[in-house]
Amino acid sequence: MKSFKYADEKISEKEILIAIPSMVIGVGILTLPKDLASAVMAADGWIPLLAGGFIAVLMTWMVAKFASGFANQTFLTYASSIATKPVAIVLTFVFAVLFLLITAFQVRQIAAISKQYIFDRTPLEVIALTFLLVVVYAVSGSRAGLFRLNMMFFPIILFIAFSVFIFNLGWSDLGNLLPVFRTGFTDYLKGLNTGITSYLGFSILWFYIALVDQPKKAPKMAALGMCIPVGLYIMLYILCIGVFGREVTANLLYPTVELAKVVDIPGGFFERFESVFFVIWIMAIFNTASMALDVAVLAINSIFERLKKLKILLILSPVVYAVSMFPQDKVDVDSFGSMMSHSMFFYTIFVIVLLIVLAKMRGVKRDE
Template sequence: MSTFKYGDDKIEAREIMIAIPSMAIAIGILTFPRHLSDVTEFSDGWVSIILSGVIAMLFAWAIAKLASKYPNQSFLSYASLLVSKPVAIVLTLLFSIQGIALTAFEVRAISDISHQYLFDKTPFEVVGLCFLLVVVYAVSGSRAGVFRLNTLFFPIIFCTTVILIFFAIGYMEVDNLLPVFKTDMSGYLEGTMQSALSYTGIGILFFYISLVKNPKKTPRMAAFGMGLVVITYVIIYLTCVAVYGPATEAIRFPLVELAKEIEVPGGFFERLESVFFVIWIMAIFTTTMMAFDVTVMALNSIFPKTNKMKIIFLLSPLIYFVSTIPSNYLELGIFAELVSYSGWGLSGTVIILLWIMHKIKGGRKNEK
C-alpha cells in the first residue's frame, strides 16, 4: 500500500506564522516560569520576556526577509551565492548538527517528564524510543503534511492553554504580582537571557521559506507568529506567579503543577493535569518533528542523490543515542542550555553574515 502524497510541498505564508509558535513553544513552556522567577523579583520577569521577545521577532523578520528575497531557492542555494558554496555547505552542516541536538534534547526531555507524571513504571528509554518512532513516522511523509499537522495541533494547544488559565483565575492572588519594577538591571539582563532560551528554533525559517508559494508576506507573518509566542509566555508566566508567588522558583515544572492544582466544577475530571499534559505533548511533538525535518532537509540539500528515507533511518539511531547521554536532571539542564545558546548563536551569526554579503554583493541582482 502506497503512502498518501500531497500534490506538492508548497505552503502558504500563513503556515509560516503557525510554524513559528509550533516550533518555539516546546518543553521550555513547562519550566521557564521557574527560571525567570529565580533571577527576577516578584512578577518582573514579564519585562525580560518582552525584551527577549522583541529581539526574537526582529530576528524572525530579518531571516524571513532575507530568505524571501531568494524565492524558491534552498538555504544552500542562496547562501552559496552570498558566501561561496564551501562556506554554505559548512553552515548547512552546522544547522543539521544543531537540529540533531535539539531533536535529541526534546526526545530526552519529554521521556523524563512523561516518566515522572504519566508512565512512572515505564523506563524513560522506552518512552523516548516510542516518541522518536512517532516523530520518524511524521517526518517520513510529505513535508506539506508537517505543516498540516501544525495547523491541526496549534489551535488545540492554544485553546487548551487558554482554558487552563481561565480555570486558574480563582487561584490567583494579585498580591503575588506586587510590587513591580523591583529587579535591578543585572536581573533583567539575566532574565532576558533565560527567556531567550525559550525562543529557540527560528533557524527553521532559513529552510522553510523556500517552500512558500508567495514569500512576500512571510516576514510579517514570521514576526506575527513570534509575537503570539511572546504573548503566550507573558500570560503563562504571570499566571504561575499570581498562583504560586515566590514559590514559583522552587517548582520544577510550574505549568504542570498548575494543571494539577485546578479543579473543574462538578468533578467532571479527576486528574485534569493528564488531559493538559497530553495536549502539551502535541506542542513538544511539533517542535521535535520540525527540528528533525529541517535536519533532513539540510542534509538532503547537501546530498541530493541520497534518498530522504535513508537519511532519516541513519539519523534516528544517532538521535536516540544522543538523547541518552545526559545521566541526570542537571546534565539535561546543561544540555538544554548548550542547544539553546548554540541555536541562537548560529542563527544570529548566519543572518548577520548573509545580510552583510547580500548588501555587499548587491543581492538584488541575484534575486529571482
C-alpha cells in the same frame, strides 16, 4: 483558472503563521517560569519576556525577509551564492546538527516529564523511543503533511493553555505579583538571557521559506506568528507567579504543568488535570520535534542530494536517540538544553550578520 493547489508541496503563508509558534512552543515553556522566577523579582519576568520576544520577533522578521529575497532557493543555494559553496555547506551542516540537538532535547525532555507525571516504572528509554518513532513516522510522510499537523494540533494546544489560564484565575492572588520593578539591572539581563533563549526555533525559516508559495507575505506572517508565543509565555508566567508566588515558582521543576495540577475541573468529570494538560502538550512538543528533525533532514538532503530523504532519516534517527539518552540526570539535561539554545541563538545571529554583510559586500542581488 486556479491551479489545483494541493498537488504541489508548497506552504501557504497561513501555514507559516502557525508553524512558527508550533515550533517555538515546546518543552521550553514548561520550565521557563522557574528559570525566570529564579532570576527576577515577582512578576517582573514579563519585562525580559517582552524584550526577548521583541528581539525574537525582529530576528524572525529579518530571517524571513532575507530568505524570502531568494524565492524558491534552498538555504544552501543562496548561501553558496553569497558566501561560496564550502562555507555554505559548513553553515548548513551546523544548522542540521543544531536541529538534531533540538529534536534530541525534546525527546529527552518528554521522556523525563512523562516519567514525572504519568509513569512510574516505565523506563525512560522506552518512552523516548516510542515518541521518537512517532516523530520519525511523521517526518517520513510529506512535508506539507507536517504543516497540516501543526494546523490540526495548534488550536488544541492553545485551547488547553487557555483553559489552564481560565481555571486558574480563581486561584491566583494578585498580591503575589507585587512588588513590581524591584529587580536589579543584572538580574534583568539574566532574565533576558532565559527569555530570549526560550523563543528559539524561528531558524526553521532559513529552510522553509524556500517552500513558501508567496514569499513576499512570509516575513509579516512569520513575525505575527512569533507574537503568539510571546503573548502565551507572558500570560503563563504571570499566572504562575500569581498562583504560586515567586518562591514556589522558582522551586518547582515544571511550574506550568503544576499550574494544571491546581485546576479543579467544574463538574468533576476527572481530576488531576495536569496529566491531561501534559498529555495534550505532547502534541506541542511533537510539533517542535518533528519540524526540527525535518529541517535537519532537509538540510542534510540539500548537501547530499543523491541520498533519499528516507535514508537520511533512518540514519539520523538513531543518532538523535543516542544523543537524547546521553545526559545522565536532570542537571545534565538542563545544561544540555541551555548549551543547545545558546548556541542556536548565537549561531542564528552569526549567520544573519554574516550573510547580510557578505551579500552587501559582494553585491549579491536578491529578487525584490
